[in-house]
């Protein structure tokens with residue numbers, strides 16, 4: 001498919017192996033919704049980060065209570081990812097795996113909080129590079145409207161000005177800079193997420209099915 005937002009498609013071996021697919025985007029961009037719909041459609045296992053491991057639970061506590069230094073959070077996210085990646089290879093022998101957030105979230109959020117990008121990459125160096133990354137791009141004013149419709153407390157990151165910076169950082173790493181580094185995936189797809197849930201799902205499925 002001729003889509004200017006798909007990069008590096010030549011490198012992927014369609015149908016040869018199960019794929020590790022990652023969804024990224026600002027809070028409320030629709031990652032969880034779309035990751036689940038795609039997982040159901042292609043019969044994939046659905047993962048997410050922070051995970052539900054003990055480290056992941058600690059992270060969620062830290063996010064809601066604001067009780068960790070940013071340096072500590074960066075290390076906890078990396079540690080949670082090490083645990084997540086431990087069994088990934090084995091699980092990929094049998095199933096596609098879709099993950100809601102991954103190392104790119106650390107590159108964007110922890111860097112925005114002031115942690116050096118090289119350090120973030122170093123502490124995440126054992127993270128497996130995904131086959132496909134889907135970036136859901138959305139104006140934070142729209143995403144925050146969606147999030148405020150959700151029940152539960154807003155976490156510390158769910159502030160509109162912060163989300164604007166996060167969106168820009170995603171676009172920046174996606175367009176050129178850090179995606180050129182060790183975590184550059186064979187395929188990455190940027191999608192305008194400002195459309196209905198079903199329409200967005202069809203668009204994502206049509207782009208992904210070319211490669212799995």
Ligand SMILES: Nc1ncnc2c1ncn2[C@@H]1O[C@H](COP(=O)(O)OP(=O)(O)O)[C@@H](O)[C@H]1O
Pocket residue numbers: 025026027028029030031032033034146147149150193195196197200
């Ligand atoms: N395309 C969409 N249009 C309108 N609302 C949406 C859309 N996708 C998701 N939502 C709603 O917005 C909220 C945030 O979606 P969610 O998938 O949890 O986002 P994320 O995982 O990126 O934070 C949820 O209430 C969800 O039902």
Ligand SMILES: Cc1cn([C@H]2C[C@H](O)[C@@H](COP(=O)(O)OP(=O)(O)O)O2)c(=O)[nH]c1=O
Pocket residue numbers: 026027028031032049050063077100101102103105106107109110155157158
């Ligand atoms: C995976 C990851 C998430 N985060 C942040 C982003 C989110 O604000 C928060 C919780 O993730 P998540 O529950 O996926 O948030 P949402 O559904 O609102 O998108 O953790 C990081 O800062 N670094 C990371 O490496």
